[in-house]
Amino acid sequence: MQMRFDGRLGFPGGFVDPQDGSLEAGLNRELREELGPGAAPLNLDEGDYLGARCEETPQRLVAHFYAKRLSLEQLRALEAGATNAKDHGLEVLGLVRVPLYTLRDGAGGLPTFLSNSFVGCAREQLLQALGALGLVPEAELRRADAASRKGP
Numbered sequence: 459m460q461m462r463f464d465g466r467l468g469f470p471g472g473f474v475d476p477q478d479g480s481l482e483a484g485l486n487r488e489l490r491e492e493l494g495p496g497a498a499p500l501n502l503d504e505g506d507y508l509g510a511r512c513e514e515t516p517q518r519l520v521a522h523f524y525a526k527r528l529s530l531e532q533l534r535a536l537e538a539g540a541t542n543a544k545d546h547g548l549e550v551l552g553l554v555r556v557p558l559y560t561l562r563d564g565a566g567g568l569p570t571f572l573s574n575s576f577v578g579c580a581r582e583q584l585l586q587a588l589g590a591l592g593l594v595p596e597a598e599l600r601r602a603d604a605a606s607r608k609g610p
């Protein structure tokens with residue numbers, strides 16, 4: 459994920475412009491702006507689509523969501539190049555890895571990460587992606603979600 463200019467966590471992406479031509483073209487343009495040329499291996503297409511959510515506040519929009527599995531090497535290359543992206547230091551303040559584990563105290567790791575402030579439906583999108591990509595078992599996701607809502 460990434461720390462945004464507004465202090466919230468979100469996913470790389472943004473508004474589709476009319477001249478983009480398609481959702482995927484708009485998304486891939488935003489990825490290049492926010493992640494730099496190293497975003498090329500991501501190159502998301504219709505097969506990576508996970509669905510859409512409607513938001514009413516702060517403005518009415520449809521948030522389309524895509525997810526893609528990267529190798530550790532691809533992720534490292536993306537992280538290394540991201541500080542050279544056009545939007546780095548402006549709209550994007552840095553990439554953040556998500557802890558995919560829960561510590562023995564039941565709170566550290568993913569539950570504490572989920573207690574951060576997220577933009578729009580990004581928290582729900584994160585839970586969806588972790589399940590869809592098989593990165594965290596569904597039962598563990600539900601436990602982490604519940605633990606994060608309980609607070610310290």
Ligand SMILES: O=c1[nH]cnc2c1ncn2[C@H]1C[C@H](O)[C@@H](COP(=O)(O)OP(=O)(O)O)O1
Pocket residue numbers: 467468469470471472473474488517519521549577578579580583
């Ligand atoms: O990760 C996200 N999940 C859901 N909604 C998101 C996410 N990131 C942004 N948003 C919302 C917030 C805004 O209402 C719009 C556009 O975001 P923004 O970063 O301002 O887009 P631009 O890069 O300026 O096009 O989506």
